[in-house]
Amino acid sequence: MRHSLLSKFQGALLGAAVGDCLGVQYQNQLLGMRVQTENWQPILKLTKHQQLSLAGAMFGLSSANGKHSNSKTPSECGRLAVAGAQSLIRCSTLDLKDWRDTWEAFTKFELYNPRSTEFQTILNPSEAAVAALPAAMFFHENTAKLREKLLLATEVWHHQTAREWQMGVLATGYPIARALKEKLNPATAIAQTIAYLETDNALTEMLSQVQILLEQGADLEKAATQLWKTAKTLGENAGDRDNKLPINATVNPVNLMPIVLAFYCFLSTPEDLRLSVMRAARCGIAGQLTCALTGALSGAYNGAAAIPVEWRQTLSIAGVGSGANEGRESSLWGAERDGKIVELATKLFAVWAGVYSPEGVSESSAQVPVVTAPYVIRPHKI
DSSP, rough: OOSSSHHHHHHHHHHHHHHHHHHHHHHHTTOOOOOSSSSGTOOOOTTTTTTTTTHHTTOOOOOOOBBOTTTTTTHHHHHHHHHHHHHHHHHHSOOHHHHHHHHHHIIIISSOOOOOOOOOOOOOOOHHOHHHHHOHHHHSSOOHHHHHHHHHHHHHOOOOOOHHHHHHHHHHHHHHHHHTOOOOOOTTHHHHHHHHSSSOOOHHHHHHHHHHHHTOOOOHHHHHHHHHHHHHHHTTTHHHHHHSOOOOTTTTTTGGGHHHHHHHHHHTTTTTTTHHHHHHHHHHHHHHHHHHHHHHHHHHHHHHSSSHHHHHHHHHHHHHSHHHHHHHHSSTTTTTSSHHHHHHHHHHHHHHTTSSOGOOTTTOOOOOOOOOOTOOOOOOOO
């Protein structure tokens, strides 16, 4: 293997968290807002020809029920990913009761006004793809089980059937699983992902458009513009009965933009995580989500070593040095430093591998974990 599986686990989770934080900082700069710390200045360099910046950065994704989701940030989806990873570690599998309890506790304290009695579907497909990242990593070995577990996990969040909504989660989880197994070929990744989805919908149409743009060698501005136009057209034609493409009316194709842009940014420069994430930021479209998904794809493919050291250092400084409000926004999914995300990924990997006592595993641990035989050795419970 080019990179160890542990490095890929760490790369996927840390790449998503770093991309999320860098995306919001870059988007804020595009909107003329003050960068939170001076340490960001060398990283966040604007280009001279960013025509999509303001228009793209200000467009708002909506939830699956059609309501705008401006009250939350993709970082909250990242914190849901952290909570999901902790559930998988705690239960050593996808325990639906614990998963549901985790979701309900999270929605109560993170996403909902406790006085509100209306239960809303609040995750759009791109946000759910970020939140489901740990589950995709944990069940990466078998594609059939991957589909089964991701659908079960997202049903807890969604509380209604919307196949196209779930396709966004599967479309992101599948290539990450392939990358973890060293079986992801950038040249055929989109075709294999479309085949795995086993359906025709707005997402597969937009992914096909990404493949065409990659074959044409389209630059970033052309790709973003063309994909945005395609999403808008698909949305406008969703109610047309004569349209041959089946599109679920509960899913706005615009909400799929971060997923398809992440595919484009990663597959156009698959060996360079830094460049892929920076191009995702410069799209100016849903910066946090696009960068998070790009970072997850590239991190799973290239491993943790591909994440620039200066990014990790800057993020750690920003998380520790910010005030209460700024720290929540700039920190890595609620962690005060990057090492906590790495440690979480390490423990997730340890549980997946069958380590006897994952509680003792840490980022800096020099001890070699003991791996159990399946169903033979288990921790003693009193």
